[in-house]
Amino acid sequence: MIGIDEDRAIADLHRLARFGKCGTGVDRLALTDADIAAREWLRGRMAEAGLDASIDRLGTVYGRAPNAKASVLLGSHTDTVPRGGWLDGALGVIFALETARAWRAAHPSAAVGVDAISFTDEEGTFHACLGSQAFCGDVAEADLAPARNAAGESLLARLAELELSGRAAARLDPRRHRAYLEAHIEQGPRLINDGVDIGIVTGIVGVRRHRVRFEGQADHAGTTPMAMRRDASFAMFRFATEVAARFRAVGTAESVWNFGVVSVKPGAANVVANEAEVVTEYRDLSPAVIDRMEAALLDLLRERDGEGGVAVSANMIGAIAPTAMDERLIAKFAAAAEGEKASFRRMQSGAGHDAMILGRRIPAAMMFVPSIGGRSHDISEDTDEADIRRGLRVFARAVEMTLEALGPDGDGAL
């Protein structure tokens, strides 16, 4: 068993939570001073653990096991949403640090090492999953230039200000990185409500977004008879209600959808709206189900187009394919949970994670620990310390099983 030190890991989690501390949570948006200070600290902890540790040109902190010709890569992210929780991302990074540190101490000259990483800007302050996408070579230079935060600050200008721009880029090396494992808090209520210790992620859902547009005619809202109106807002609200019913009909019990952005023009109480827009987002683990949901939306659009004098059109403004986790690594998490006498459940992840990006390139898997009250993306987010400790033991055991499968030269099958 990898000789992890639970107390040391818990202390590191609490130390990390002091950077950008905000009440019971943290405010550590990507590339803010607090985020960079946390990353500098992490780099130092990785170096103390004997890893070749550096911060790359985008802020990703990478600790590479020296002398190893193959490795298991462990990680998550240390940036947060505004007024975020202390464990979202941080938990996975400290589990990675502790496991890499313990393996390195016990096997300093092993040919197969454990690398640890904290990707930059997972939360999308400038660009969602920026670090993991850049690591995998999925971000073109042209994508970086327009990236700005909510305040309008340019990513490239901020990187230059931090003197990161000239640095090397941390990059995935599929010959070295044989697998990626990530631990995370669940960020939802399922484990805590059912008293289950560990969630083993089978896949990360895909997301599709459509902007649906309605064009009618502006008229006086007092004098125009109801039957003569070409009311874009009425058409939009009816469409949203109807499309939800159709999603329910073609989706699964796990499918979710949302209408997160709505706009009505000209936006006056006494004017019949001539323009309305709603952004519809829907998610499922199965590409076929997502396709069915899209077809349902487009069918409804064709049926309603022109009705009541309102033209309806839609364009897709986002699509992320679902990512399946590696079955061999899922089995290791299950065996590790059994070894720790922890109850576990296979489940999908409704939220995006860095493992989704890595999982397209190399075998990847994720495990969850319970979130108290299912709360996340808020300073109230928390996990019972006993659950954190149990989660670390399960995680380290799964990493050890992965290393065993790879064998002393790293060329074994997972």
Ligand SMILES: [Zn+2]
């Ligand atoms: Zn996260």
